[in-house]
Amino acid sequence: MSCPPLKKALQDKASPDGVPKVYGWCPGALRPMMSGDGLVVRIRAPLGRLSQEHARGLAQLSQHFGNGLIDLSARANLQMRGVAPDQHATLIQGLRGLDLVDQDAAVEARRNLLLTPFWKVGDDSHRIACDLAQALSQAQDLDLPGKFGFAIDCGNRPVLANAAADIRLERQGKQILLVADGADKGLPVSPEDAAEAAIALARWFLAQGGAPEGRGRMQTLIARRGPPAPHSSPRATSAPQPPLGFSATGRLVALEFGQIRAEALAALAEAGALRLTPWRMLLVENAQNLAPLPGLILDATDPRLQVSACTGAPGCLQALSATRDLARDLAPHLPNGAHLHLSGCAKGCAHSDSADLVLTATGPDTFNLIHHGKAGDQPLKETLSADTLRATPAILTEGS
Template identity: 35%
Template sequence: MSTAAAILKKGWCPGALRPMQSGDGLIVRVRPRVGRFDLDAARMLADAAQRLGNGHIDLTRRANLQIRGLSDNRLDEQQAELGRFGLLDDDAGSEAVRNVMVAPLAERGSVAYGIAERLEEILAGDPRLRGLPAKFGVLVDDGGPASIADERADMALRVASGFVAFGIDTPHGTRWLGACASRDAVELVVTAMQAVLECVPRTRMRDLSAAALSKLQLAVMPKLQPLPPLDPARGRVIGMLDDAAGVAAPFGRLEAGQLRRLADLAMMAGARDLRLSPWRTLYMRVRDAAAGQALLEGARAIGLIVDERDPLLRIEACPGAPACVSGTVDARGDARRLARLMAERRFGGTVHVSGCAKGCARSAPSDLVLVGEAGRYGVVRNGTARDAADRTIGPSDLELLLPEPSHG
């Protein structure tokens, strides 16, 4: 199935059928159905990453998983393994458009799970929808304790008591347009996507012209009712929440051995699968609180994050050099040094360490941004990697960026 011609140029969103070339080899992105994979599939992914790649596995902000460091002559073997576990699409076109992100604790049989499952089927099966803009995505939230409602997606559904809220992405975040019955939610999203397909030029929701946005609203508003009040979304939770445990990977990076061991810990805790999230956090339903605590302690021992106060949760960092050909700095190594400084100096802000000016790891502003260029860092305060730097420092000068704690 794999050919060198199928390898996409950098800047495209990779897949399992169309990988992307990076500095450490090919990146293969796996999009599990409804955002989760069973424990046997997790072990397979770990083994494949170790045997066929370089052992590095990335959790993405789109609730996907990426295996790094593959070579073209091993892609057929990788794809065969994914196919054996139901993780391979029929073709690259359906794979690319099947971008549905679902709340990690939505259960099979729930309204949110059913909507997400049906949307995936429609996106993969309707050739007309392959004309949607690249990276176009839909979010389905269940209103539960690990809500993804505040994350960005071109279209968003939020299941509430007795209705489903519908929203679209704008330059200022999600704009909730109204509500519909749960039985009408899938049809509503398909109507909205068809309206996008009629736009010229076709673009992401946040970039639609005023005329295109008005046309879309005319298409969906007759299907909507006034929106009742929505409860605040809780967002990411690390540690125990109800009967589930959440563990995060530093900078979204798992090593093959960590994933294999986490699958074993999950099995001992009574979990049946691992659920992905946009926060690079994995969630597992566990047997009881004691089993969950044992899982968390085991996860801590293998280097995963189980504490909401861990400063690593406030740092975003791309792989940097040498994994990325655009990077000239060890972004994640320097980010770990900054995390230690943040703890020592009680710095409570957010940090983004980017290997280059593209800022792939984070598009939103951070309190402190370091942008790699020619082996040094441009320093940006309260901005993004694309903003002008105030000054330039070397990696050895990181301690100058954070003030000493006040003892007064």
């Protein structure tokens, strides 16, 4: 059968210089991406929320059409993995039945919204998100780069400053501040005008040449020419990422490596609707007691919270080695507070910032060790095998 994502993936797999490929676009439901275990189908749940019915339906679709594994992305989207190309069209019908898919791929790509998981019905975050989703669906001429996104973080306690976004709407006292990512100042706007102002800022980005050849990010443009002149109000300091536990909205729980099995997702949703976050966590609305489930982390001292690991081999076409079993085995040996990033290649998808300790695969069972850096940085030690690391995990911190 002719499948554009599959053909493209086979072309993309070839990397003659060994340098990880940067795709420059994000998969969607209607425009999936091929990976080592089949198509990755990304679902942008409206308002970042899955009702209990959504969660049950998604779990069934994942088991039926995918491999039963569901990722939570750094942009708070869900990814079904392992979908066979010839099952994709039927899967989309199922997603349409749940009202979890956009009218077309262009609308889906534009509707790249990240919303604070602590929103309440009728508050500023909720209203602006509804307005912006509507405005983006109608802005057919707005041809933004595939990774270009909006963060709506207008609660009393903004939490998304470290999450990826190009245009931000943040709480500033009683006002809302519109911020171009990378700028330390913004433009105060009313909640009623916020969505329109965000669209105008996206148009400014394009008019300023922010996306030559269809690619580009706001931060790069701001570094080059600064924000628009009216953006002159200082930004408030944002609160850090919230810890596991209870809030007025519900209970935050973490997913091991940001992944959950379909049956565990359905079981978790028995306790309440789920809100998606960019922190490998789900917020279970109004939940109190939760039963343990495979891959679910309820304890804030769980060592698995100290590791990040990407899909690795065989799930990713670019991976040079498996990652997650080794990360799980090394987690209990990490010093308190230290973070280990285990990456299947130098691209470092699982953790874009520097980490205290980084292991980057360089071959089927060899890793470079980096201290205080990123996956592609200069290593301190080379060609460490998984067996060596398991036998002597103290190697990780030697010389630090």
